[in-house]
Each structure stands twice: as C-alpha cells, then as structure tokens.
Amino acid sequence: MARYVRIPGSIALITLANPPVNALSAAVRRGITETLSRAIADPEVKAVVLCGENGNFCGGADIKEFAGPMSGPGLVPMIDAIEAGEKPVVAAIEGVALGGGLELALGCHYRIAHCKARVGLPEVTLGLLPAAGGTQRLPRLIGLSAALDLITTGRHVSAQEALQLGIVDRLTEGDTLGVAVEFAQSIAGQPLGSRRLSTRTPACPADLDSFLQGALVQVRRRARGAMAPEACVRAVGAAATLPYSQGMQREQELMASLFRSAQARALQYCFFSQRLVGRWSTPSGARWDSAEPRPIRRAAVIGLGTMGRGIAVSLLQAGIAVVAVETDEQQLEAGRRAVTALLERRAQGRGSEGPLRFTTDLQQLRQVELVIEAVFEDLAVKKQVFRQLSAVCPADTLLCTNTSGLDVEQLAACTRSPELVVGTHFFGPAHVMKLLEVVYGPRSSPVAVATAMHLGKRLGKVSVAVGNCPGFVGNRMLKPYLEQAHFLLEEGAAPEQVDQALEEFGFAMGVFRVADLSGLDVGWRVRKEAGLTGPGVAPGESPRRRQGRRYSPLPDLLCEQGRLGQKTGRGWYLYEGPGAREARPDPWTHSFLQQYRQQHGLQPRAVPQQEVLERCLYALINEGFRVLEDGIATGPEDIDIIYVFGYGWPRHRGGPMFHAGAVGLATVLDRLEHYHHAHPDIPNLQPSALLRRLVASGNPPIQKWREVIRRVRSQL
Numbered sequence: 001m002a003r004y005v006r007i008p009g010s011i012a013l014i015t016l017a018n019p020p021v022n023a024l025s026a027a028v029r030r031g032i033t034e035t036l037s038r039a040i041a042d043p044e045v046k047a048v049v050l051c052g053e054n055g056n057f058c059g060g061a062d063i064k065e066f067a068g069p070m071s072g073p074g075l076v077p078m079i080d081a082i083e084a085g086e087k088p089v090v091a092a093i094e095g096v097a098l099g100g101g102l103e104l105a106l107g108c109h110y111r112i113a114h115c116k117a118r119v120g121l122p123e124v125t126l127g128l129l130p131a132a133g134g135t136q137r138l139p140r141l142i143g144l145s146a147a148l149d150l151i152t153t154g155r156h157v158s159a160q161e162a163l164q165l166g167i168v169d170r171l172t173e174g175d176t177l178g179v180a181v182e183f184a185q186s187i188a189g190q191p192l193g194s195r196r197l198s199t200r201t202p203a204c205p206a207d208l209d210s211f212l213q214g215a216l217v218q219v220r221r222r223a224r225g226a227m228a229p230e231a232c233v234r235a236v237g238a239a240a241t242l243p244y245s246q247g248m249q250r251e252q253e254l255m256a257s258l259f260r261s262a263q264a265r266a267l268q269y270c271f272f273s274q275r276l277v278g279r280w281s282t283p284s285g286a287r288w289d290s291a292e293p294r295p296i297r298r299a300a301v302i303g304l305g306t307m308g309r310g311i312a313v314s315l316l317q318a319g320i321a322v323v324a325v326e327t328d329e330q331q332l333e334a335g336r337r338a339v340t341a342l343l344e345r346r347a348q349g350r351g352s353e354g355p356l357r358f359t360t361d362l363q364q365l366r367q368v369e370l371v372i373e374a375v376f377e378d379l380a381v382k383k384q385v386f387r388q389l390s391a392v393c394p395a396d397t398l399l400c401t402n403t404s405g406l407d408v409e410q411l412a413a414c415t416r417s418p419e420l421v422v423g424t425h426f427f428g429p430a431h432v433m434k435l436l437e438v439v440y441g442p443r444s445s446p447v448a449v450a451t452a453m454h455l456g457k458r459l460g461k462v463s464v465a466v467g468n469c470p471g472f473v474g475n476r477m478l479k480p481y482l483e484q485a486h487f488l489l490e491e492g493a494a495p496e497q498v499d500q501a502l503e504e505f506g507f508a509m510g511v512f513r514v515a516d517l518s519g520l521d522v523g524w525r526v527r528k529e530a531g532l533t534g535p536g537v538a539p540g541e542s543p544r545r546r547q548g549r550r551y552s553p554l555p556d557l558l559c560e561q562g563r564l565g566q567k568t569g570r571g572w573y574l575y576e577g578p579g580a581r582e583a584r585p586d587p588w589t590h591s592f593l594q595q596y597r598q599q600h601g602l603q604p605r606a607v608p609q610q611e612v613l614e615r616c617l618y619a620l621i622n623e624g625f626r627v628l629e630d631g632i633a634t635g636p637e638d639i640d641i642i643y644v645f646g647y648g649w650p651r652h653r654g655g656p657m658f659h660a661g662a663v664g665l666a667t668v669l670d671r672l673e674h675y676h677h678a679h680p681d682i683p684n685l686q687p688s689a690l691l692r693r694l695v696a697s698g699n700p701p702i703q704k705w706r707e708v709i710r711r712v713r714s715q716l
Ligand SMILES: CCCCCCC/C=C/C(=O)SCCNC(=O)CCNC(=O)[C@H](O)C(C)(C)COP(=O)(O)OP(=O)(O)OC[C@H]1O[C@@H](n2cnc3c(N)ncnc32)[C@H](O)[C@@H]1OP(=O)(O)O
Pocket: 020, 021, 023, 059, 060, 061, 062, 063, 064, 070, 075, 096, 098, 099, 100, 101, 122, 123, 126, 128, 129, 130, 131, 132, 259, 272, 275, 276
C-alpha cells in the first residue's frame, strides 16, 4: 500500500496508495516503513519524496481500524524514523494532509503544498488528539498559540494560511510532485539540523501558566462536556513545559484516556453516519446510486421572511441565480434590504455569488428549474401558493416546500406534477445551519429526491432524506420531549432546573431557553390549528386533557399573557427588555406555576435531575423508535444526524438513538415502563414495539438495528 520508485537524480519516490484518501491503515504503515528502509539502505538515494495517490496526500489514520485491535507498525516510531533519518524527506502535499497525514508530513524535513491543498489536525472532532507527535511537533513549528487553535478546534487550514503560519515551506500552482522532486534534488546532502522539529523549542506566550489556564477555561466552556479539547490543551501544554520525549509520553497517556472512551466512539459514529445518510433510499425503491439529480442553475424563493432570506443567501452563495418573490412592494423592499445586508456581512473571503432578482410577479418564474416556497406556516396559504406555482412554472419545475411539518402530499396534490414536489426543511438561520431534511411524499419521484439531496450538498448542508408525516423526523420527535418538559413543570420543577439538566447533558440551550429564543407563539399557532387550544376546543373539555390524553396548557397560558419569549422581554424567563438575550429566572413564572398547581390540585414535588433527563430524552428516543417502525427514517443514523446537526444534540453523545444504545436499550425500556406506569395518561411514554424487539434481540449494536427494523416493519 505504498509504492516505491527510483527517480533519476538520486531521488526515491514513496507513494501512499490507499484511495480515496490514503488513510494510514496497517498496510500503508507497513508499506511506508519498508520503502523508507529501502531508500535509506540504497546508497544511490540522496533524498526522498513522499506523496499520495489520487490527488490526496493523506486523510490521516484509518478511523475504521480504531474499533478493533490495532496491528502493524505504529505511527509514532514510523514518523520518528523519517525524522531521524540522515536523508532529507520532502512531503509533496496535494488534496488533504489531515490528522496522522499532517503528522506524517511534520515528521518530514520539508513540506511543499499545492495551493488548493488543506491541512489540519481534526482528531479532536473524533474525540481524540493528534497522538502521532502532532501535539509536540506543531507547537515547535508554529508556536504554542497557533498550534493550540488548530489542535483544539480541528479546523482545516488552506494552503495559503498554512504557508503564513509556517506549516508548509512552499506553495505550487501546478505540478506539486515535480516541484517537490526538484526541491529534493536541490537540498540533498544539506545538514538536517533544525529541520527535525522535535529538536526545536516552541515559541510560547510570556505568561505561559495563565495562557494555558485561560485556554482550559475557554475550551471547557465551548466543549459542553466533551473531553478531547481539554486533553488537547494539556498535551500542547506539555510541549511547552517538557522535553520532547517526555512530551510524547504525556501525549500517549492523554490519548490512552480518550482512545476507547464512549465519547470517541460517539464522535466516530457521527463521522461515518454523516457519510452514510448520503447513501439514501426510499421505501419505493429510489436510491442515491441510481437516481440522477437534475442540474440547478436558476431557482426561486417564495416568501422573504427569516427563512426565505436565509435560503436565498444559501442558494446565491452556491452560485445559483435566484429570483426572490414577495407578495407586495413593501415586503419585497424589506426582504431586499435584509438579503443584501446578509450577503454583505458574509461577503468577505467568499467566492462569487449567483445573480439575484427581486419581484412581486410570479410570471418571472418561467425560467427557473426549482422553486422553494418559504411562506407562512399555514397549510391553506401554502396550498394556494402551490396552485399558483403549478399554473405559472413549466411542468418540469421542481417545487419544494420549506414547511417544518405540514403534509407534503397535500401540497403535491395541488399541482400538475405531484411527482416533482418534495419538502426541503431548512433550519434557521438557513444560511448557517448545516441540516436539510429532504421530505419525500408517496408520489415524489427518484429524480426529485435526488435533486433536492444534491442541492443540499451544493449548499454545504448535510441532507437527510425522510418520509412524510406530521413534523417529519426532527419536529415529530421534539413534540414528546417538549411535552415532558411542560409536565415536569406541572409536577414541581422550575424552567431553569429543567434547562440546567439538559445543558449539563450537553445541549447548548435547555428547552425553555430555546422556546423563548424561537418565540412561544410559533407552537401556540400550531396548537390552535390542531384544535388543542383556542376556539377549536370543545366546550367543557378539561384544560389538562385533550383527545383522551394528558395535555399541559402552560405554554398557551403564557402566550395569552403576552409572554412570547425574548421578543417581548418575557417568556419562561425574564429579559432586560424586548430583544435582550440574557435569560434570568423570573419570580413571576414561579408564582404563576405555584398558582396553576394549586388551581389544579397538583401536589408539587422535588423532581430529581435524573428524572428530568430520563423523561425528556427517553420520550424523544421512544418517538425515534416509532419513526423507524413507521419507515419515516431509514436507519438510526438518519435520526442521529438530524438531531446533531439540527437540534443541538451534543455530538460527543452521538445522537439520541446512539445514546439509547450507549445507555443500554434494556435500561431505556425499563425506565420508560416505569414512567408509563406512573403516568398512564401519557401514551408517548409507552415503550415502542421496536424498542421491545431490539431488547428481545439481545441489544444488538446500532449498526445491526436495520435488520431488526426490517423484521418489525414487515410484521406491523
Ligand atoms: C493508538 C493508535 C492510534 C494512533 C493515531 C494517532 C493519531 C492520528 C489520528 C488520526 O489521524 S484520526 C483521522 C484524522 N483525519 C480526519 O479526521 C479526516 C477525516 N476525513 C475527512 O475529513 C474527509 O473524509 C476528507 C479527507 C476531507 C475527504 O472528504 P470528501 O468529502 O472528499 O470525502 P468523504 O466522503 O468524506 O470520504 C471518502 C471516503 O473516505 C473515508 N475516509 C475519509 N477519511 C478517512 C479516514 N481517516 N479513515 C478511514 N476512512 C476515511 C470516508 O469514510 C469515505 O468512505 P465511504 O463513505 O465512501 O465509505
């Protein structure tokens, strides 16, 4: 898995050959070790060039190997041998040099990179640290501060930035290998001295202790419970305070504490799941590898509210021409100003955008290949828009709706070509958030799904194909989670207590802080339309029961008081004023809850933190199992990616379904049974058939769930 060629002029060329990214599998490590020995032993060879096949230097250690026992030559001795050798080794970097790939390049004496290459140490995103000398060599090359930034964020760095930082010695625009070979010839025989990075002393900030302390505080705040960032700081700190060999020892110790951790497993599961969801399929047999996406050059966005603006910006930044449509001149002008401001803010350092036109005239849509409707979340209004679109657009135009949960099929039924209608559920802000739920209806064609999935990828999003049901995957699962949070308030908890439990679990914001941020009126409107509150409620119905099950009117009561969240300066929390962001516990809410409990004869109790987590999270997870039973998501990975990328689920916990597996499915089942027994009027707490079946099947690893799901679905 590493090829060896002698090139005229006393150069040995070693090529890593493990496409697509030349990951450093055992076979590649063996290949490098053997070919390097050969080059060292050959007296004719004066210098070595190391490169990768297929336009990529190296994507790092082979992540697939981490799950099993490690075998073959170790990365550290291999890289040490390169650095210690007497013959200069030049890394010719094309494509990527990431993780172990960059660490390998740092063991080389020189680095030459193509101007489009990217380098970085992203191990932290996999729950690890750069444990092949990266935490010790990089600070010695570019200084402690810059190394700490790269290693704790895992960000990829462009070739230009890598040159500025001093990670690479030279950039090329053309033939990287040719330049590297020529360069190797020019330095053959020169002393290697400080080209061996392990011999250097890292440049450190003057007040090292407080610098490292500050770095620890900062990564802890950002990490929300993830362990790897802190371990990275400690390892880089060792580079500043210990000789190289002791620093390496510390690096290995810290890596050992992470390598088999639950967090590393969760993060690596996310890495592979993110790629797996791209290989989508639908129950009707459409598949990623057989459905051909249509090219999209011109698109339209209908409705320039917050979502429509973000979607327009997202399309433009992908180089797609956009026609932005509003109903009247006033709304159009507001939309124009907002989109222009967003584009200006994001303009720095970005590529060229597609052309943009604003109009109130739907006739302007005759030339577009795709339309995204982003009007008010009201089925009747959306139906009307789809009827108009169907009348105006050519029959082969793909019509997408940005609904967050309405029936895509009902919209398709309003058009001439229902097979060309799909849901594209963006998450706000749409130009920032990485998730796109692509919703196929029963009649959506393979080409429609493929085009929407492909569009998502072009927009830089992680697209997940899901079936059509109220709330699709993400919002459907959110409902029982929110419901539990409200029930917990009825039973005695305070909003800040529920939020604290969820934030300590790793969510960026607890459920009540999120509700205040998004606006309580959003859910209120949906509940009114569903007849759960407002004039649609049957006279005489108990305020705490709806449709035969327990219901909490608490959020409705807050809305009735005009407490809509941050925008009104008060919601579950109190804010400095309308639009202010800092949430303060509100004595009003506490006394409101107290009165409510008294009025309904509810005896408040101290709700343990464990119960908050179990009831909120297991209710959500239970719905996830139902989503799988119903075939709305194909596998648990789809759900987990949706939750990690769209709902702030802490990535180091892998997503809700992964978390269920990590806790133990039998435990989740047991706790759901316990809570359902205590609250028989909450159907969401009744364990799903699939969960029971998985437990009965012996708690298989998550990668095997699909087999059980198939059996359960065929029997339901
Ligand atoms: C105690 C012993 C351990 C010592 C370890 C020492 C420390 C070193 C650790 C590491 O190096 S960990 C790995 C660090 N590297 C990364 O995190 C990079 C991961 N890869 C990527 O970011 C991207 O894949 C890419 C390289 C930027 C390429 O992106 P692109 O969009 O072009 O393609 P993808 O679809 O992402 O990938 C294609 C294909 O390749 C698989 N793959 C990518 N990288 C790895 C890898 N490092 N190991 C194994 N497999 C990898 C990826 O899963 C895709 O596979 P398929 O889905 O097509 O099967």
